[in-house]
Amino acid sequence: MNSTCLQKTTRILNKNVFKCFLNSHIRNQSSATNQSLILTDVNDKTGFATVAFNRPPMSNFTLELLQDFSKSLDEVESKNYKGMILTSTSPTVFSAGLDLKELLNPEPARLKALRTAYIDCCIKLYSSMYPTVAAINGHAIGGGCFIAMACEYRIMLPNSKIGLNETQLGIAIPEVAVHATRNIISSRDAEMALTLGSVFTTDEALKIGLIDEVAENKEDALAKSEKFLSLFKKIPKRARGITKQFFRKKVIDLMTNNREKDVEAFVSYVMNPASQKSFQAFLDEAKNKK
Numbered sequence: 001m002n003s004t005c006l007q008k009t010t011r012i013l014n015k016n017v018f019k020c021f022l023n024s025h026i027r028n029q030s031s032a033t034n035q036s037l038i039l040t041d042v043n044d045k046t047g048f049a050t051v052a053f054n055r056p057p058m059s060n061f062t063l064e065l066l067q068d069f070s071k072s073l074d075e076v077e078s079k080n081y082k083g084m085i086l087t088s089t090s091p092t093v094f095s096a097g098l099d100l101k102e103l104l105n106p107e108p109a110r111l112k113a114l115r116t117a118y119i120d121c122c123i124k125l126y127s128s129m130y131p132t133v134a135a136i137n138g139h140a141i142g143g144g145c146f147i148a149m150a151c152e153y154r155i156m157l158p159n160s161k162i163g164l165n166e167t168q169l170g171i172a173i174p175e176v177a178v179h180a181t182r183n184i185i186s187s188r189d190a191e192m193a194l195t196l197g198s199v200f201t202t203d204e205a206l207k208i209g210l211i212d213e214v215a216e217n218k219e220d221a222l223a224k225s226e227k228f229l230s231l232f233k234k235i236p237k238r239a240r241g242i243t244k245q246f247f248r249k250k251v252i253d254l255m256t257n258n259r260e261k262d263v264e265a266f267v268s269y270v271m272n273p274a275s276q277k278s279f280q281a282f283l284d285e286a287k288n289k290k
């Protein structure tokens with residue numbers, strides 16, 4: 001092969017290699033999009049965004065999911081959507097809370113980042129100017145329950161479980177969660193629930209006011225969620241949002257000002273050998289159930 005011919009062949013080869021790279025890059029991009037940990041869908045007619053945890057089957061939170069969730073919350077705020085419905089793509093679980101595999105023998109820096117990302121999401125959700133509703137399409141445990149509690153209204157499917165079970169795992173409930181729980185249910189019920197680490201059925205949760213409505217199925221939950229958000233259609237956003245923040249000021253201030261202390265305390269509870277044992281026991285028990 002002479003040198004001109006060789007150059008031509010190399011150019012063609014390079015072009016094909018580039019094409020191949022491009023195709024595989026596009027494939028990776030689209031599969032990454034399908035596998036996004038958070039899915040956001042906006043209804044152009046109503047201006048409501050539906051944000052869904054997309055990590056079936058348990059919708060449990062990893063660091064990456066929380067970081068993506070935080071970005072989605074920023075987007076809902078910055079794009080001025082009229083309200084947000086929070087749900088998940090899992091058939092029977094809204095969220096099983098933090099991924100216990102993240103808590104088992106963790107690398108301290110990642111554990112800190114996980115808790116920091118979780119608090120960031122809670123602050124953004126708890127203080128959002130736009131109205132929020134949780135369409136709880138199944139179980140909501142631990143951090144999953146608290147995220148639903150940070151919304152303004154909760155609609156849940158029948159035959160599901162909801163609760164802050166942290167004390168059962170050896171994790172003390174942070175002070176901020178005490179105030180947030182008291183903002184929803186009576187102080188008496190809150191103390192019993194949080195000290196016991198109670199997990200409630202849908203009917204029990206409705207009875208104590210932890211949820212506001214029961215829906216027949218997910219479609220019904222989404223329809224009821226839209227109805228709730230529509231209540232605020234004619235209320236000026238700024239006046240509504242500032243009023244909401246006044247009601248939530250104590251919790252927002254505690255979350256914001258105690259962030260570092262909260263992270264340190266959480267790391268210490270999680271690293272405690274008794275807590276480590278309880279995480280392992282939960283995972284083993286679930287395996288042995290089958």
Ligand SMILES: CCCC/C=C\CC(=O)SCCNC(=O)CCNC(=O)[C@H](O)C(C)(C)COP(=O)(O)OP(=O)(O)OC[C@H]1O[C@@H](n2cnc3c(N)ncnc32)[C@H](O)[C@@H]1OP(=O)(O)O
Nearest residue numbers: 060096097098099100101139141142143146177283286287
């Ligand atoms: C201010 C307060 C903030 C608090 C912040 C965070 C604290 C936390 O979130 S701590 C974590 C709390 N979560 C849990 O304790 C686990 C909750 N899970 C459950 O109660 C049940 O799994 C649930 C009711 C959601 C579903 O019950 P089932 O349908 O009966 O499923 P299984 O229990 O058999 O589980 C199936 C499968 O999923 C794994 N699983 C469940 N939850 C988690 C989790 N949070 N992290 C990691 N893995 C989880 C379970 O181990 C089973 O796995 P396999 O055995 O491999 O199938």
